[in-house]
Amino acid sequence: MSLNRPLSRRLFVAGSVAAGLTVSTTMTRAQPGVVRLGVIGISFHAIAGAVVQTVLERLGKQVTVQQAPHDEMFRRLGGGEVDLLVAAWMPGTHRHLFEPFADRLAPLATLYRNAQLYWTVPDYVPAELVSSVDDLVRPEVMTRMDRTIRSIGPSAGLSVRSATMLSAYGLDVAGYRVEPGETSLWLKNFRAAHTARQWLVMPLWQPHFLNQTHQLRRLKDPQGVMGSADDAVIIANSAFARSLDPRSARVLAAIDIGLDGITEMDVAVNVGGLTPAEAAVHWLGAEDKRVAKWLDA
Secondary structure (H helix, E strand, O other), rough: OOOOOOOOOOOOOOOOOOOOOOOOOOOOOOOOOOOEEEEOOEEEEEEEHHHHHHHHHHHHOEEEEEOHHHHHHHHHHHHHOOOEEEEEEEEOOOOOHHHHOOOOOOOOEEEEEEEEEEEEOOOOOOOOOOHHHHHHHHHHHHHHHHEEOOOOOOOOHHHHHHHHHHHHHHOEEEEEEEEOOOHHHHHHHHHHHHHHEEEEEEEEEEEOHHHHHOOOOOOOOOOOOOOOOEEEEEEEHHHHHOOOHHHHHHHHHHHOOHHHHHHHHHHHHHOOOHHHHHHHHHHHOOOOOHHHHHHOO
């Protein structure tokens, strides 16, 4: 199976908000005509999953959805307990999760490009004091900055790389620490601190609705610890990829949601109060010509 465009730097070598998806809490053997879709339990992943689920259902597939943290979902995919993962950030961010199962996995399609991880601070933190990660150890910054940097689940690339940032920039010696946790708590902490105009470091990524709703400044990362841009890729269990009918494979390969599309739907969910499924249906309806091209692939 080929991606709908070649992956650059290809390395395929060897509160979560998922309400509105048809979530299966049990793991069963594959059934004919049933596609078991795996989604990492964060809103923008759930949104991408809802789009893919809707497309598969238009192809006549019955779709069940499992939701789990990053490491558990890759384990299920590698073990054949789910058929598709929507979506893996490759070749960099999820490489540590992909590689243990690389001989059992196959990339099918790129849903959006330019996915990135980075650290931000609110724009009320003066740019002349904090514009780079290096600035976090300045004495006048350390007196005001919260040195507990909260992140999402411990197996997420955001948390893994954020932890590496501590030693790379000497932040651990300065008393900074990364505290992984539930996505809902990560977001709740940010909102409370932002309302109080407290200084904090917010590990973030694109696509994410906070990039649209808040004024946040990305910190320069001279050592490139947080990595470069990735593609968000549908990954299949190899056995499922081999059994997939040609038309479904072509349609999946044609899906191109785009970074703007995911962000728009993420705002609709987290600000507008829609479920991922509702946001996906609304967006797909507004993009009917694009969707028709996918289905005609």
